[in-house]
Amino acid sequence: MVQQLEVENLTFQHDQRLNSKTLSNVSFTVQKGEWLAIIGHNGSGKSTLAQLLVGLLVPENGQISADGLIMTEDTKWEIRRKIGLVFQNPENQFIGSTVQDDVAFGLENLNMSYNEMKIRVDEALEMVNMTRFRFHEPTNLSGGQMQRVAIAGALALKPSILLLDEAFVMLDPLSRKDLLETLENLKITEDLTIISITHDVNETAVSDRVLVMESGEVVNSGSPEEIFLAEQAIDPPFAEQLRRDLMAKGRSVPETYMTEREMLGWLCK
């Protein structure tokens, strides 16, 4: 397996006056084509980690490498070309004057020819189902639509790693489901590596592996099934919640995590 992203002993502190670190000794690796979900409470340092991964912040300690390239001041532009980051706040990352302008912004920075940009923009807008809105200005868009545009802007650059920082929170359930499917497809067809910082259980459930963060540290990691079982504090997907509730009522239910479909199958038995 190719290690696409390696993070070693990352330590960072926003406020030097405090004793506690924002991140301390965060280490993990992500393989090519893997979907990693990062979960944790507000303030646990997830967004800070995302900013470190693209070189917007410089760690106090530790090292980040993407495709074997170690992040330094000199390599950060090259690494940014590999990693597409979608931020939490969709409004402030909307740079263009219309939807299609915004999607093209990153392409313009590559000095890409108009014809090539046009193809990429069309593709990306289609992927997030925003083609109809291509001439709209940001003031006429909902938060969810702006988030879709932000995702399109990242996808248009064809990154090898897509880093999503709670990028789905404003989406309605239907577009969320659509987008998750689109990403799952890209993961298969393009071998896209996805790192999604999320609170959403469905987004966690589709991942291959989950990291749990707490106060700047990785406190647990494992498959979604393992994490949902272990982390009782996290709201599990509906099926798992049902399983726990049934167990609490004294029914004999399987000891393992089940997907919605498995649960349905079991219930109908």
Place this chain on the structure above:
Amino acid sequence: MNKLILGRYFPGDSWLHRLDPRSKLIAGVAFIFIIFLADSLQAFALLWVFTLFVMRLSGVGFRTYVRGVRPLIWLILFATLMQMLFRTGGATFVDWGPITISEYGIINGFYVFCRFVLIIFFSTVVTLTTKPIDLTDGIGSLLRPLRKLKVPVDELALMLSISLRFIPNLMDETQRIMDAQRARGTQFGEGSLIQQMKTLVPIFLPLFASSLNRAEDMANAMEVRGYQSGTKRSTFRQLSWKRIDTASLFIMVVLAGVLLVVRTI
């Protein structure tokens, strides 16, 4: 805020709306020079006919244009009066020492008035029929030769376009903060001037703070998508110079030519 017409865009699909922003900008600037060629009543009559015709083409009502003149009306009247009162020549109607009302004074006052109003009307036509973002692109494109003099034209154009994009957000935010302060008992637009100024401080401080945060977020978002100032960028918004643009500039040349011919030297 809503009274400001100059600088506003009125969506539409008139012939003027479809012109390239560059031809409209060039025509707008050229018009200012052309207007100074006019020095007779016939010449001004021609300019009025031309300008009113162009205004008509824009598909925007005449009253909108008048509203555009209104904020500047005192300045215009002042300049007109200066001409009327101090200019001498021709028949003199009133003579009170330095203050004279003469034939030339009245005529020149009228010319000054016409010049101001015509320039405002014409520039308003340009801004009403061109999206601000297209104007920005047009300006950026026209100023491109200045890059040779190390003027960061592209950066300035991008800055301008981003500012335009965030104006509505800023307005919303101002409104929100004002509402929040009103809910705390602040009354805007009352009391002495000093008191009114004081009520503005609790608006500007939060606005300033949030704008700084926003600017940082934006800078991050731009950087992550590979924006580096000083590097060559392509543009997705394309300007296209069409035959109709050349034709419009030709009309401006003809206008200038006619005025030169009727000029009384």
